[in-house]
Amino acid sequence: MARILNSPNYDPEAGAFRNPVPAGIGPQPGAGSRGEMFRALLRRDGRKPAGPIPVQRPDLSAPPADGLRLTWLGHATVLAEIDGRRVLFDPVFGERCSPFSFAGPRRFHRVPLPTGELGPLDAVVISHDHYDHLDMSTVRELRKAVAPDVLFAVPLGVGAHLERWGVPQDRIAELDWNESTEAAGLTLTATPARHFCGRGIRNKQRTLWASWSVRGPEHRVFHSGDTGYFPGFAGIGAEHGPFDAAMVQIGAYSEYWPDIHMTPEEGVRAHLDLRGGVLLPIHWGTFNLAPHRWEEPAERTAAAAAAADVRAAIPRPGEPFEPSAQTLPTTPWWQEIAAPERSPQPGGGRQAPAKPSPATEQ
Template sequence: MRGILAALGARPDGARGERVRRSPHFSDGTFHNTAPTRTVTPGGKVLRDYLFGKQRRTPRGEVPLVRPGAPVTDRGLHLTWYGHASALVEIEGRRVLIDPLWSDRCSPAPFAGPKRLHPMPVSLADLPAVDAVVISHDHYDHLDMPTIEHLTRTQSTPFLVPLGVGAHLDRWGVPADRIVELDWEESHQIGGLTLTATEAQHFSGRGLSRNHTLWSSWVIAGEHRRVFYTGDSGYFGGYAEIGHRHGPFDATLMQIGAYDHAWPQIHMFPEEAVEAHRDLGGGLLIPVHWATFNLALHAWSEPVERVWREAKAHGVALAVPRPGERVDVDAPPALDPWWQPLA
């Protein structure tokens, strides 16, 4: 029980709470999206689909994994998707780890909640040294206490998080000098990289309360190369502005899964992910946030099938790596529908 209570994290207080309250995106005790958003209370149709729907929400067999090779040492741009939203960006000789989640479940409890549909392709112990860990928001499928605790012990890297999320890390033993909290459009320099928290359209919360911490997308920029990561977000007009301010991008990591008409404004549908990628001035699109956890009622392979069709219709370059497969953005592999036998 103690571990479960600790996993809930903490609310921002003291100096951290004062900074939260000064944010232009915070009012009446919570953070807010630029545009109003709402979710629809699940009704009878959702319950019927959950109980009797014929969608295959799990793969038919084992998801193929690729064990990552040795870290690259060149000045290029390489992206490794580990599953769900966890990814490694190797950019101009630096490494940025995104939303790391190595636990078997995305939940505060190790015995309940959505369970992995495939193992991680590499152990935490075998991760290379990274220059930064970036967190998009505090939902359990993006911020995992055991993973953060392990990285705190084994790496010396800073954690870059949206405003307020540092309260969770502080409770879990991350030293204060390794926590960097940013509001939208604030940046932090690490070596030759500039990491910028940018707007997203979502929400936050690990317990019964909501929106006491901020959520964000991220720009990872080197001297010559740029990557955008959506975090979790609905489609909104801000992508074009982000592209104007920070793009164009050599590659984007786009959330494509866990969508539903009951929450259309806080998770993108696959077609919207392609539209957002185009708004951003993206080069290569790599879909994330699918295949690893069953978080919605759509079929397991539906997100990638839909994004594949939409990317093809608009001439968008697409790479769909297997978990653990490194993609060289300058020489991406030919599109291989490896997921189809599992659909």
């Protein structure tokens, strides 16, 4: 608790962590009322796939030829093989991202690689404690079936959840923004994000949220966690980049919460600010969390990346790829299972030009 109270990112008067740039969490002026927001969330048109999502069972038996391989396992969960080490980001393998087993957003597709088949792990990195990024059953399964001694790198305050679930304190590295820890020769650095936290009505803003930089001897990757766009991406890129690949949130956006989730266009802009290398869009295609159509994040990201001359990989869940490869997975597989569009979707968020901030323009 002392580290939290002494954090420069903690406001003791408010009893909460604060964002690098002020952010509203509820409906913003001009976006409509809370009632309109909830009605938008209840609409079903296009919110789920019209058919099964094609899931690939990855074969990771051979190491990546160039030392870096990423496998998107759905939502924000990514397995990164980097310079002979293996890092798992935001693992959520449960059927629902919810405090309840019988209610809450249910996944669209099966988990491509069950926990028992992940293979050895050197670190598990958690961006924040929302249910779609931190899952109790997954944490327990990872320790039991895969890596009982794996290091969990988490933002300040999140370690208390893990300790309650049986993770030893000495296997938890709690970091404030711009702090680092080492794991098997990798440097894991918690970097700022513009979001919020909480797993209940009484603990909002009491734990920190973060994006992450992971640096190996030869490669660097970035994971955004959840975040709204903010100018700090350019600073992260300047200090920790350039990256070989960046895993960037581009889904679950809405005009009702524009400060805490990026639109696809903002995600591409953030990627440019970060000097992110190859873009891997995350936080889409697995759970129904926003009013937009389920496939819209991929469609808009592909268009924005092409317009900005950004190399983007949009793989099927479980489809591994190496960022250095000449050809990346770009087949628009989501189009084949997109439901026919019936009406415009309110609450889907604003469009934004995918251009770098002035700080990164050459």
